[in-house]
Amino acid sequence: MRTAQEYRESLQKMRPNVYKFGEPIGDVTTHPATRRAVAGHAQIYDAAQRAEYQEILTTLSSLSERVSRYLSIIGSADDMILNVRMKRLMFNLTGTCTGGRCVGFNAINSMWASTYDMDHDLGTDYHPRVKKWLASAQKEDIALAGALTDPKGDRSKRPLEQDDRDMSLRMTAKEGDGGIVVRGAKVMIAGAAEANEVFVLPGTGYKEGESEYAISFVIPRDAQGLTVVEARHPSDGRDLESGFDNPVELGGITQGYLLFQDVHVPRERVFMAGEWKHSLRAVLNFIAPYRSAIGGCVAGQGDVMVGAAALMARANGLSEKVFRDKLVQMTVNNETTFGLGIAASVMGKLHPSGAWIPDAKLANVNKVHVATLPYETKRLAQDIAGGIAETGCLPSAQDISSPIYGELLQKYLKAGTDGETRAKAARLIEWLTIGEGVPGCMHGGGSPDGARLMINALAEIEANIKLARKVADIKEVSAPEK
Amino acid sequence: MRTAQEYRESLQKMRPNVYKFGEPIGDVTTHPATRRAVAGHAQIYDAAQRAEYQEILTTLSSLSERVSRYLSIIGSADDMILNVRMKRLMFNLTGTCTGGRCVGFNAINSMWASTYDMDHDLGTDYHPRVKKWLASAQKEDIALAGALTDPKGDRSKRPLEQDDRDMSLRMTAKEGDGGIVVRGAKVMIAGAAEANEVFVLPGTGYKEGESEYAISFVIPRDAQGLTVVEARHPSDGRDLESGFDNPVELGGITQGYLLFQDVHVPRERVFMAGEWKHSLRAVLNFIAPYRSAIGGCVAGQGDVMVGAAALMARANGLSEKVFRDKLVQMTVNNETTFGLGIAASVMGKLHPSGAWIPDAKLANVNKVHVATLPYETKRLAQDIAGGIAETGCLPSAQDISSPIYGELLQKYLKAGTDGETRAKAARLIEWLTIGEGVPGCMHGGGSPDGARLMINALAEIEANIKLARKVADIKEVSAPEK
Amino acid sequence: MRTAQEYRESLQKMRPNVYKFGEPIGDVTTHPATRRAVAGHAQIYDAAQRAEYQEILTTLSSLSERVSRYLSIIGSADDMILNVRMKRLMFNLTGTCTGGRCVGFNAINSMWASTYDMDHDLGTDYHPRVKKWLASAQKEDIALAGALTDPKGDRSKRPLEQDDRDMSLRMTAKEGDGGIVVRGAKVMIAGAAEANEVFVLPGTGYKEGESEYAISFVIPRDAQGLTVVEARHPSDGRDLESGFDNPVELGGITQGYLLFQDVHVPRERVFMAGEWKHSLRAVLNFIAPYRSAIGGCVAGQGDVMVGAAALMARANGLSEKVFRDKLVQMTVNNETTFGLGIAASVMGKLHPSGAWIPDAKLANVNKVHVATLPYETKRLAQDIAGGIAETGCLPSAQDISSPIYGELLQKYLKAGTDGETRAKAARLIEWLTIGEGVPGCMHGGGSPDGARLMINALAEIEANIKLARKVADIKEVSAPEK
């Protein structure tokens, strides 16, 4: 398996098609806009080499030998539990999201099952293509991003009703050899800059007549015709500064807009090309493990928030015991999303392809919590930390080292520890709660309203009515017509 | 295994030592104060005979053959998951708690592990006693209640500081043959009237000098010297009425005060007799599965509340779809406690005795939710149901059948269905949310404050501080002395 | 002004047209089903005579002299504030609702304004009728209930679409002298049994063609053709018992079904008779003060819950300081609904008739809190009180005084105080949180969903969009067509 150094070198060899602030990013491993996120993803390669993390970060593949879990098929409840724990671990180590690998991981698993079904139903040969590509990806131990979200345009209209049919990524041509040409965009794609390849899925379930949008494939991140523009984050101006105002060096998020200008995808990397009837299932196969595992993500960041808040209490000269109730509530929040991720994992089912599909109802219930509980956890972290951290109400690192008044600032920032240490702890709280470390837990993997719609669809209201009627011996009451 | 009829007969054969309203209850299977609770527990025996429920309600014992799960050792995560599902099922079937079996079940498992440890540490022979008794209990398929809670007296004092040392159940004598004599009380004991035997555990962890309180044993519910006084419930006056104002005939709760007036327990039924060092662990061994499985309980009642609320919407002439958001929230609440029960089950560990101990942190996090979410679920059920069900704002069944004005009431109660059906649905909502069906989910199995204390003890604040420090490269900050 | 004794005598003189459990209630002042509620309402007459409560409970009428505030026109923000405080006071004194007076009070004020508008718009003479009747009601100092809620039948249909057009109260005839005949019912009417007269309002806004339903009038509670059937409450079986299991002797709620079988109302008591265009406004004029003042109601009961919980803590042997955070949260809840009632009062407007109409948006915001916060307050009271109070998990008063085991029960109930006192405190918690004392705060005065609809109608989304656009200099964005 790759070392972190080999990972960095693999990124350096790629075509520089990533931009931010209107400028190309020459080397993503050193450019201030991306180097922290690359460092975060590099921690995965580092940790996978260490015995203590091997159970979580690696597994034995049926296709080759010991491989990164991020490039594996989730074959059992146990695998899925280790996935949830892996997410928690990586947030523990980087403080934030390493989305440049986990979305790709989910995409592999989704299409592992969906290509199996397509081949079974339609006689296609997609599943062997996935298998072959995956074996090689495992061998090279690539970093793989995943891409679902389309720009979509006007939300009240379907793709072909838009003024411009490119508003969802689409296949503009099928080539004689089975390759395809795609045009459009995928937006808010985590970790593209940190990835070697990108696994593309359909963004939603498509209907008859919309087959041009029902596409899945994998391409190098630096493919011809593909341009990546990185989005801004809160306080990302600090990436360009020195000093500790961006307090985390070994973790970071990027979310890119992937612009496809007639990109060619060769046959062996095409996994869906118009089979619209299977597009919804591909999305659902993605959602179930994603919305389960994200419970580990927010728990993992929650762990860091518990620690940062307790650290800040000490830095203020107080025992963290003063804030026991709040720290317990933060812990309850962390364990709730983690636990529901575990529960969804365990209550899942094995797909005939060998992929384990977590329970959809529990996964979506978890998504609802993931979109709400971390907000409370952040609020409590700010509550414990005091005004200095609430909105980062603290002079800059430059000011703190000013020859004119830096000494005075350090004098007045001193409390339970020296002024600079306290300032760094406050910056960490800011970073976690209102700064660059905040991941997109509400809409990442779909919105909570979407999750509620799925819970509604999966809720067994009729069965529950029957229980109620039986308990109290009540006759049937029909639903009103309107 | 026993039939329901055999279960009823076993109860009828017992000494009538159960009282309510100052009077003895002759036959618990027919007396209005207890017959519904007996009917609820009888459903367990009925269901265990049916193929569809056999996986959940029975298991293969290492001690004998197919036995009731309620009399089994939880030997794996899978067993524990089935326990959570069993609780949900029984609430589904009875609308409420069948505590006369589940507490006993937890008590067996706690002492299975604790007697193993005692024998290992102290050279006692308690574990074989449990094993022998259990084999016979399984064979007879008894209904077994469990008893932990002591009166305790003044909460600010320890047992021996009380004015009266009987305020916690205690051993007043050890007999030559190894039997013991006990005096005191256990209070708020679920299902004593519905049980053949009662498994007694220490109510808390005891300290040196308090060994008289560190006792565990099992006795017949009608043992000499034992008197059971059943507590009141909300609206329990309706038990004595005819008509549908107590709408549930096949389920009910009893919670009794067990008064021990120098009760003799023979050697083979004594499982702890003074080993105070093991008392806390016995309680913890009880708490972990109990606080996990209770997530299934409240989910099971929540299912009935979802159904009753949807039914009531229809009875009011409205589609339940009008209340989609509220029903989804109720479902989220149900699946949250169920899911955390599953998670605690899965993340547990095998005790050397062969008993599976669920994860304590997740179990206690679940207890916190169990003490809060059902209140929201009840509120939402009332919200959907309308004023007629909120405080049971509806004339009595007698009024509805009054020859003078009953017809008028029925006319005006009519909405999406006839008046009487709507009235019954409203009574079910009342029963579930503010009536006899409300189980003691807040303090049952211990208070939420107790759970929070355990979460605090299990939270890894120091480890989390270390994560935070590492993420932002912050030096160590010591906790203040005071 | 009347004394409590005169009030009781006035009730005793009335025709016995009140029923419960299928039987007529001969004397509402002594019958166990109503005597507590009468005693609660009698406290108003008592307190109005006492100097300390005079500012709150009485006022100077423009029509006569010092009168009960319950029979006054709310003429200013200050009057309205005193109304909110009066509700809080009465819940403080009785522990629950004295709805037999406050709904009538709101009805007077609503129709004071609406008759003024009708006379102005239509040339009718309703306002002088209200004035004349009110002067006499003030003089006699009557207890006046109010009645809005119609049975309504199928909620998905309008009144004339129902199978039976009586499903909302309607005028079946207009007599030559201006009197009317009414048929139908008003349901869940608070305090009818405790009232001398009933003020009837339209239950909703009616449309063209539905004028038969647009009616308002006042009648004696014992009018010919009117039958009152009292609804059940949680645990109302205890009303018939002796002992302290119904712990409150001087307060109680009744909610009746009023069956109108062609009741004649003479001209001078008719205040609306078909003017459907004014029916919605009459309801809105009722809602604004009602939903403001109800914030005082739930705060008043909340005060008692704070006290009961603190008392129970002491009875358990603990200082209430242990529960500081919970008691503070309960206090926050109380002051929130009280404060929003005050705010709605102050931000109101004077109607040309001289009636003060509180701010509708704040009143409805308060209604949303009134339908949720008390549920949290109740939960916290149970949390503090312990299992003994959660579901009334305590033997009956008869058991506690049993000659056989009563002494033992008292021994084991003892904690921070003697057993009986502790039992009484636990019964009070039960009564407040899951017993007879629970008022219908969720649907009383309309449902929270209704309040949310009004907030939506009153929210100034367009104005807020304009603010947002101006702040960030964003051009206009039109709403989509569909």
Next chain:
Amino acid sequence: MRTAQEYRESLQKMRPNVYKFGEPIGDVTTHPATRRAVAGHAQIYDAAQRAEYQEILTTLSSLSERVSRYLSIIGSADDMILNVRMKRLMFNLTGTCTGGRCVGFNAINSMWASTYDMDHDLGTDYHPRVKKWLASAQKEDIALAGALTDPKGDRSKRPLEQDDRDMSLRMTAKEGDGGIVVRGAKVMIAGAAEANEVFVLPGTGYKEGESEYAISFVIPRDAQGLTVVEARHPSDGRDLESGFDNPVELGGITQGYLLFQDVHVPRERVFMAGEWKHSLRAVLNFIAPYRSAIGGCVAGQGDVMVGAAALMARANGLSEKVFRDKLVQMTVNNETTFGLGIAASVMGKLHPSGAWIPDAKLANVNKVHVATLPYETKRLAQDIAGGIAETGCLPSAQDISSPIYGELLQKYLKAGTDGETRAKAARLIEWLTIGEGVPGCMHGGGSPDGARLMINALAEIEANIKLARKVADIKEVSAPEK
């Protein structure tokens, strides 16, 4: 009264003692770090000149003529209500806090009352000094900041126990003519850069022996020996950019660290100089109006969030009606804090000095809501807005206008409106919820824990116990000794 232009000129005339990023800010009205905040404060001067806002923003002073409300004595409940409305208005107009005037306003009122009391109790002449200074401040119509918060150092120690006694601002000398010299710092001071003068209050209540800390005075912001270092905010790097990534030009916050290096304050500007017994009251006099009016602040920003969220829905191609429930909840939150501010205002009392002191209990209840509800409002705004706004997941303005791919980005950002408009709306949501617009509502004016402590002190637990005992006729239960 001053025009906005005169206000700007007054700032330009001042000594450049304000710093950020290690550099002095030459002209605060044009420097990118401060010009938006100055523009926000200038809006106050502009609006005060306009008829539509005159009632809210100005008042008639007893000392001179029509003056800015920010320089007036709050003399009645009506004045206080207008204060709450003024805060809401200014957040409506600027999208954020104009703290450079409101803290000073509260400070004036606090010391108006406290100097009156000191003069009364101690025979000092502080009150006439305040009066004289205020008359002149009104005449010049100055912008006045206020400063309370001291660095405090180790929170577990009192000021004189700190290693360095400068950790709270202190008087190092009293001069012969009654002037004083002060050293130390005030930190996180809103709007210092936008103010002409700064009104200093004691940061907490001091005890005997700590009189050097009990000081109050007013000084020019550019006084000799005073240095202001401005703190960073989230995303404040964008202040230095062009383009719309900082979307608000006419509003902004600054929070400064004020370093006092032996600053001389002349006699006529000294309002407390060692009278430690009056220091706590000065703080409490400040807190009551501050914690009331802040309810208007967060409601005012909430209005903008409602508008921004609805605007974003439209920009996404959806009607805001889809999000009705969420917008209603946001509105409920806004009106709750606004309403409680009104209630605290109305239930206040007149101090003998003529200053109106709002009700402390309601003010502190409001502070608790102010520290929690806006977090929910922000979450709902992000929920409605979609992933594009959650963490500002959108390329920079430079990218959107890139000659290489800007057109493509604009194409794909298009939805219910053109791409750039939608991007600006998303930036506004980001600014309001996780960017520069977020005010310090949790710790501003003190922490929610501090508010809870005050509620605990003001809660009438004993009185409530008495109510409970009376309602259920329960005898007295004494509190346990420990």
